[in-house]
Amino acid sequence: MFDGQNIQLTRFDGGIVELCFNAKQDAINKLDTQTVTEFRQVTEILSAVSGIKGVLITSAKDVFIVGADIKGFDRIFKQTAEEIAADVLKKNDIFVAFDDLPFPSVVAINGFALGGGLELALSASYRVMSTAAQVGLPEVKLGLFPGFGGTVRMCRIAGPAVATDWVVSGKPAKGPAALAAGVVDELCEPTELRARALAVLEEAMSGQRDWRAVQRRKQAPVALQDDELKGIFDAAHLKAQGLAAAHQPAASIAVEMMAQASRVDRSQALALEAQAFGRVAKTQAASSLVQLFLNDQIVKKRGRQFTGQARPVKQLGVLGAGIMGGGIAYVNALRGTPVVLKDISPAQLDLGLTEASKLLAKQVKAGRLTQSAADQVQAAIQPRLNDEGLGQVDMVIEAIIERLEIKQQVLKTLEGVVRPDTVIASNTSSLRIDDIASALQRPENLVGMHFFNPVPAMPLVEIVKGSRSSNEAVATAVAQAVAMGKTPIVVQDCPGFLVNRLITPYVAGFLQLIADGADFEEVDKVMEAFGWPMGPAYLQDVVGMDTSVHVAEVIAAGYPERMKPVAANAVRLLVDHKRYGQKSGSGFYQYVAGEGGRLQKQHAPEAHALLAAIQPSGGRRFEASEVEDRMMLPLIVEAAHALEEGVVETPAELDTAMLLGLGFPAYLGGPLKYADWLGLTEVVARCDRYAHLGPAYQATPRMREMARDGARYHGR
Ligand SMILES: NC(=O)c1ccc[n+]([C@@H]2O[C@H](COP(=O)([O-])OP(=O)(O)OC[C@H]3O[C@@H](n4cnc5c(N)ncnc54)[C@H](O)[C@@H]3O)[C@@H](O)[C@H]2O)c1
Numbered sequence: 112m113f114d115g116q117n118i119q120l121t122r123f124d125g126g127i128v129e130l131c132f133n134a135k136q137d138a139i140n141k142l143d144t145q146t147v148t149e150f151r152q153v154t155e156i157l158s159a160v161s162g163i164k165g166v167l168i169t170s171a172k173d174v175f176i177v178g179a180d181i182k183g184f185d186r187i188f189k190q191t192a193e194e195i196a197a198d199v200l201k202k203n204d205i206f207v208a209f210d211d212l213p214f215p216s217v218v219a220i221n222g223f224a225l226g227g228g229l230e231l232a233l234s235a236s237y238r239v240m241s242t243a244a245q246v247g248l249p250e251v252k253l254g255l256f257p258g259f260g261g262t263v264r265m266c267r268i269a270g271p272a273v274a275t276d277w278v279v280s281g282k283p284a285k286g287p288a289a290l291a292a293g294v295v296d297e298l299c300e301p302t303e304l305r306a307r308a309l310a311v312l313e314e315a316m317s318g319q320r321d322w323r324a325v326q327r328r329k330q331a332p333v334a335l336q337d338d339e340l341k342g343i344f345d346a347a348h349l350k351a352q353g354l355a356a357a358h359q360p361a362a363s364i365a366v367e368m369m370a371q372a373s374r375v376d377r378s379q380a381l382a383l384e385a386q387a388f389g390r391v392a393k394t395q396a397a398s399s400l401v402q403l404f405l406n407d408q409i410v411k412k413r414g415r416q417f418t419g420q421a422r423p424v425k426q427l428g429v430l431g432a433g434i435m436g437g438g439i440a441y442v443n444a445l446r447g448t449p450v451v452l453k454d455i456s457p458a459q460l461d462l463g464l465t466e467a468s469k470l471l472a473k474q475v476k477a478g479r480l481t482q483s484a485a486d487q488v489q490a491a492i493q494p495r496l497n498d499e500g501l502g503q504v505d506m507v508i509e510a511i512i513e514r515l516e517i518k519q520q521v522l523k524t525l526e527g528v529v530r531p532d533t534v535i536a537s538n539t540s541s542l543r544i545d546d547i548a549s550a551l552q553r554p555e556n557l558v559g560m561h562f563f564n565p566v567p568a569m570p571l572v573e574i575v576k577g578s579r580s581s582n583e584a585v586a587t588a589v590a591q592a593v594a595m596g597k598t599p600i601v602v603q604d605c606p607g608f609l610v611n612r613l614i615t616p617y618v619a620g621f622l623q624l625i626a627d628g629a630d631f632e633e634v635d636k637v638m639e640a641f642g643w644p645m646g647p648a649y650l651q652d653v654v655g656m657d658t659s660v661h662v663a664e665v666i667a668a669g670y671p672e673r674m675k676p677v678a679a680n681a682v683r684l685l686v687d688h689k690r691y692g693q694k695s696g697s698g699f700y701q702y703v704a705g706e707g708g709r710l711q712k713q714h715a716p717e718a719h720a721l722l723a724a725i726q727p728s729g730g731r732r733f734e735a736s737e738v739e740d741r742m743m744l745p746l747i748v749e750a751a752h753a754l755e756e757g758v759v760e761t762p763a764e765l766d767t768a769m770l771l772g773l774g775f776p777a778y779l780g781g782p783l784k785y786a787d788w789l790g791l792t793e794v795v796a797r798c799d800r801y802a803h804l805g806p807a808y809q810a811t812p813r814m815r816e817m818a819r820d821g822a823r824y825h826g827r
Pocket of ligand 1: 432435436453455459460510511512513514538539540541561562564
């Protein structure tokens with residue numbers, strides 16, 4: 112009946128038509144423009160042809176429909192909110208026409224039916240789901256909510272409590288949960304799916320199932336009393352506010368809209384949904400979160416390009432069983448790579464092993480590992496006080512003390528123990544890979560693998576390519592980071608690599624604000640309200656100020672033309688007074704152990720009194736916008752330098768690293784996406800406004816060129 116690129120229609124005896132999603136050019140089905148166009152065409156055919164009694168909707172792929180084509184969002188976001196609303200409303204006509212077909216329809220959900228995929232399934236009379244499938248409305252993770260009538264149909268099919276829960280959480284559900292929620296009508300084994308769906312269709316065709324009542328319910332307002340609706344939506348509103356990260360309004364806007372839309376008929380409800388969708392699509396969060404999704408694909412693809420050249424790592428060596436080495440050994444063993452863990456101190460080795468066993472016990476308690484699996488992981492870490500076993504390892508990750516001469520000496524000795532092809536990765540945080548390599552016989556085998564603390568929790572690893580690191584060594588480190596479940600980003604060897612380099616001028620911006628009279632607690636409040644998980648003063652306390660001063664000095668020395676030492680340095684002053692931060696009980700704030708041993712941050716009058724000494728003109732208040740700009744602009748400028756120097760290859764990698772390594776606010780999408788959102792013209796104008804603060808605020812010539820050309824980092 113119809114043989115499209117993505118949809119085929121076949122007519123069977125007995126008036127049954129099968130509508131099959133089967134993208135001929137793709138491994139999966141998506142709800143892209145072509146599919147929507149074809150869905151319109153087949154819906155028109157179905158309404159025009161006589162003798163049809165029922166439609167069975169299937170997929171010929173492993174998935175049903177994975178959702179909208181996110182790459183195509185580019186075009187949508189360029190429109191105004193009104194244009195977006197009009198566009199989705201027009202597309203909604205197709206789903207409405209499908210809803211209203213004069214015969215029943217049943218969807219056989221065989222695999223993922225997410226976002227637009229589930230919305231489409233909701234326009235059928237019934238849904239039969241395979242136990243292998245998952246359904247959900249994950250749009251909120253992209254700063255959006257369903258815009259193809261999904262919020263409207265969910266409220267009427269499964270009720271507003273379920274609808275708001277699914278829209279707000281964005282979590283996918285497996286069969287039993289979807290059935291219990293009333294989102295699907297039947298659940299069965301994958302092998303029985305087609306027969307079961309056909310049986311439901313026949314029941315509807317024969318009148319055993321009242322499909323017309325289902326159709327009427329979808330057209331009318333939600334059949335609940337006003338006070339019931341109020342109770343449900345008030346609770347949903349609280350949940351949306353509690354769950355959403357700062358500056359991510361999609362969930363709250365959706366709940367507000369659904370509350371109104373539940374009280375009106377389908378066409379008015381769809382108009383409300385479209386209007387709110389237009390509004391939410393224009394938010395900064397939507398633009399950034401969609402970019403983050405696309406960045407993730409780019410980063411994964413870059414990772415795969417490397418792994419082809421990787422050497423297999425069947426056995427790993429880790430030097431140093433301290434905070435970092437212990438974590439590195441644990442994660443590798445957990446993920447299936449056996450580890451020889453060497454330390455020179457028996458006490459430290461014990462500490463590393465005890466830490467691993469504590470983490471394993473937690474996994475067992477949480478039901479993620481059986482005791483015997485945990486025992487196997489523990490046994491996969493072989494503790495050593497000597498070099499035994501290191502001759503057999505394919506790769507060594509070094510995590511010993513951060514001193515150049517010691518690292519050089521230890522790694523030089525190691526070269527005599529390991530095989531000539533063993534890759535050596537240093538987890539240095541501030542030394543240059545080239546400097547360490549200069550002492551080695553086989554510098555091509557050395558790379559940097561900069562992990563973040565705590566290793567089990569932090570997803571980022573910067574893979575540092577020294578000027579002599581071989582491609583195989585880099586590829587092996589990339590592959591091992593992936594094997595550990597981490598996201599590797601390859602960076603060139605420069606002081607601070609990427610993340611610490613970019614944070615250094617941000618911290619310097621903070622120090623200058625204090626020196627100019629700002630109150631650090633005010634700065635923290637402003638930056639936390641701006642979206643950072645913790646303000647800069649609190650961050651210094653958490654990192655530990657002695658470490659931070661040292662690292663900042665090493666990095667700043669690498670960029671003397673831009674990163675001038677701040678004369679009145681608040682962090683140095685606090686270090687001089689032995690206020691190192693959380694680890695010493697006080698820093699900018701003071702800390703007391705609260706419930707469950709968690710440290711609680713408290714106001715510390717002494718810190719304010721000390722800092723008054725480096726504020727020669729006294730304290731003064733700053734507008735929030737000035738605080739934000741003085742902190743964020745130098746970070747953006749440094750990001751531009753790093754990209755222009757080729758420290759990373761793509762804006763996607765740079766922004767991803769800052770999100771994963773530092774907790775950069777997701778709604779900003781990363782420093783370069785933030786610059787795109789402001790527009791380069793605006794960024795350059797703001798840089799010029801703060802030019803008196805020094806070269807860290809000076810836009811690069813390339814940034815000025817981009818401003819002139821209306822260019823963007825992320826190409827949209
Ligand atoms: N702690 C962090 O937040 C962090 C983050 C990223 C990178 N790093 C880097 O990781 C490395 C280790 O840092 P850490 O915080 O785990 O230090 P740590 O002091 O906790 O551990 C270092 C361990 O190395 C051992 N060691 C010293 N010499 C050794 C040798 N010759 N052979 C084997 N073991 C030896 C020590 O006994 C100690 O157990 C440093 O280079 C540091 O800069 C640390």
